[in-house]
């Protein structure tokens with residue numbers, strides 16, 4: 388297409404295609420779809436997006452998503468506070484929660500060790516995790532990081548750091564096919580792999 | 588397995604071409620630039636998806652056309668039909684791959700179904716090229732019989748790159764980081780141990796097959812042998828970890844890892860224990876490079892129980908008549924063979940029985956004789 392068909396349309400397409408997994412083609416399909424939607428629906432959609440951003444922040448304890456200072460999982464009295472499951476980011480908490488197989492607490496590292504990308508221990512939420520181990524009440528740390536080289540390196544690093552606190556460290560193992568990403572594993576597999584965790 | 592029939596549409600210099608092969612020896616004879624190698628290229632794309640020439644698909648499409656298509660009918664093979672097509676659509680070049688009419692989206696599903704070995708004039712660089720050329724060749728050979736090997740190798744490369752990154756970081760910031768090095772050295776050790784072990788085991792099998800092949804083609808006395816010289820000699824984990832640990836300071840100083848599988852050598856030595864490549868004649872180097880490929884294939888066939896299709900592109904020029912004869916006799920073990928050669932090299936091969944000749948003429952014309 389030559390020149391601007393509509394600057395409003397161009398703008399939305401540009402914004403949509405900046406999202407992960409959306410190319411210019413699907414972006415324009417979405418934009419035309421939005422154009423056909425009822426005005427109320429469109430307002431609802433844009434409100435949902437701003438609401439999300441305005442009302443959700445990072446939990447001060449686990450690093451997951453939260454509507455208040457501390458998230459619903461961290462304050463839930465029915466959760467087993469002696470077990471903390473360590474994940475790469477908040478999205479993994481959502482994945483594991485959706486299986487319903489884990490009743491303990493979480494800790495999101497907000498990344499993995501990756502010297503190549505300039506990410507070292509100081510860039511991850513490791514001190515927070517060690518503090519949680521030291522503060523008492525935690526008897527087991529379960530590492531649920533993806534089985535990539537970065538995931539493995541991070542697990543090994545954490546095992547050494549936490550060893551100093553006396554807390555037991557285990558890592559999920561069984562059921563997850565080698566190379567499988569948490570995102571693509573089904574709920575039963577994740578639940579089984581937490582159950583069958585091994586000591587590090 | 589063998590190719591029964593190959594069909595090309597707008598592939599390189601061919602508009603529309605069908606070729607029926609014999610399941611024994613096929614010769615493609617013609618002048619320079621007539622399209623002999625293009626035939627072999629098509630078969631190898633049908634076997635490996637990608638061209639051995641390492642050119643993009645856009646260059647394979649016949650000039651002025653919007654796509655190419657090639658397909659082949661296979662015999663003595665679990666699958667009967669292989670198809671690869673490439674077509675320009677409004678959002679770019681789209682490639683489609685089918686086996687027995689079913690579209691294959693994951694390329695790993697495609698590999699290893701149609702077994703081909705490609706002999707090329709440039710194989711000789713495995714003999715005289717840098718150590719990396721031999722490492723790449725042996726790694727690819729191992730991965731053809733050991734499906735887990737590639738994954739370990741990729742993991743290792745990643746670990747190595749990360750370790751080097753840490754080393755350079757320490758050097759620049761002048762601040763030690765044993766915590767991280769310990770972890771990556773642990774992973775390095777784990778992967779390196781597997782790689783060294785598998786390379787050792789492979790060369791143990793491969794070395795004798797290689798010398799035997801060379802002997803059969805060259806005849807006479809004085810034959811080269813191949814020797815694995817690992818940078819870290821043992822696959823023992825404690826040994827590897829200690830070697831890394833002791834080298835930490837010098838590794839930091841250089842900003843790179845000075846020992847490990849990435850520095851392994853495969854030496855090809857002559858009968859006097861000298862570097863083969865420094866003394867061998869052009870023809871001897873050619874024979875050694877052919878032997879490397881033949882031996883690789885022999886091991887693959889032993890493990891898979893399948894006979895590969897041999898694609899042999901124009902490697903006769905440096906060989907005398909006796910060696911050409913020896914080579915064909917040696918190769919002729921029931922595999923289908925597809926040879927290309929320029930006219931003048933054809934003399935002396937004509938006596939081979941059970942062969943089919945194709946004369947390739949300018950303009951993409953193939954005449955069967």
Ligand SMILES: Nc1ncnc2c1ncn2[C@@H]1O[C@H](COP(=O)(O)OP(=O)(O)OP(=O)(O)O)[C@@H](O)[C@H]1O
Nearest residue numbers: 599600619620621622623624625646647648649650
């Ligand atoms: N995309 C293309 N479209 C049309 N013609 C092409 C294309 N790519 C290559 N060619 C032509 O194909 C010919 C090269 O074919 P090929 O490499 O098979 O030759 P050959 O017979 O093996 O020659 P040699 O004996 O020199 O090795 C050249 O003439 C080249 O111009």
Ligand SMILES: [Mg+2]
Nearest residue numbers: 623624901927
């Ligand atoms: Mg050629």
Ligand SMILES: [Zn+2]
Nearest residue numbers: 446449458461
């Ligand atoms: Zn929380």
